[in-house]
Amino acid sequence: AQSVTQLDSQVPVFEEAPVELRCNYSSSVSVYLFWYVQYPNQGLQLLLKYLSGSTLVKGINGFEAEFNKSQTSFHLRKPSVHISDTAEYFCAVMGTYKYIFGTGTRLKVLA
Amino acid sequence: NAGVTQTPKFQVLKTGQSMTLQCAQDMNHEYMSWYRQDPGMGLRLIHYSVGAGITDQGEVPNGYNVSRSTTEDFPLRLLSAAPSQTSVYFCASRAGGYNEQFFGPGTRLTVL
Numbered sequence: 626a627q628s629v630t631q632l633d634s635q636v637p638v639f640e641e642a643p644v645e646l647r648c649n650y651s652s653s654v655s656v657y658l659f660w661y662v663q664y665p666n667q668g669l670q671l672l673l674k675y676l677s678g679s680t681l682v683k684g685i686n687g688f689e690a691e692f693n694k695s696q697t698s699f700h701l702r703k704p705s706v707h708i709s710d711t712a713e714y715f716c717a718v719m720g721t722y723k724y725i726f727g728t729g730t731r732l733k734v735l736a
Numbered sequence: 737n738a739g740v741t742q743t744p745k746f747q748v749l750k751t752g753q754s755m756t757l758q759c760a761q762d763m764n765h766e767y768m769s770w771y772r773q774d775p776g777m778g779l780r781l782i783h784y785s786v787g788a789g790i791t792d793q794g795e796v797p798n799g800y801n802v803s804r805s806t807t808e809d810f811p812l813r814l815l816s817a818a819p820s821q822t823s824v825y826f827c828a829s830r831a832g833g834y835n836e837q838f839f840g841p842g843t844r845l846t847v848l
Contacts, residue, residue: 631778634776657834659836666842667841667842668740668826668828668839668840668841668842669779669826669828669837669839670839671836671837674834674836676834715778715779719834722767722784722786722792723769723781723784723794724769724781724837725781726771726778726779726780727778728776728777728778729778
């Protein structure tokens, strides 16, 4: 069965600093990976996805992620965060018919 | 396009009561899913559907029923509410293939 692990439950970071949110997945023949963001009291929305091709994927709001097959990782990065990036971030892998989500990482951007 | 809509936004139930959480989408998506979100546990799949008339269980189906009589609607029924079902419930839909899911705004349910 496929699964994802988000290694950090909370990440505090100062405004304008870089951030990396970590995600590892269980190996599979074909891997389809996603990052979603959830702002307070809202549903989730897609940040970016990796289906195939270039291992560096760019998403909305200046986020990017790198697919690393040898390390089975799909870490999310942003070079300079803003207060408005404070949210919960979820990594997900697509299995047969359904998504499997990680437990989430709460990003807190400090002024 | 309203996207994915959920009603109600908030609900308080007493133990043993039943209710239905409504979910509708207007994007003609084949796939629909129900998740519950609990602190520290991420989103856990309750039930999902791959088309009208076809549903299957996710990882936490006990205490919940679903049906999919139309493409648009995917209601979630709590048969006999328990305090362990206090949670935030999200409905989501997507087209076939490896497409993104679109989420509703959620229903916050408290069972006393």
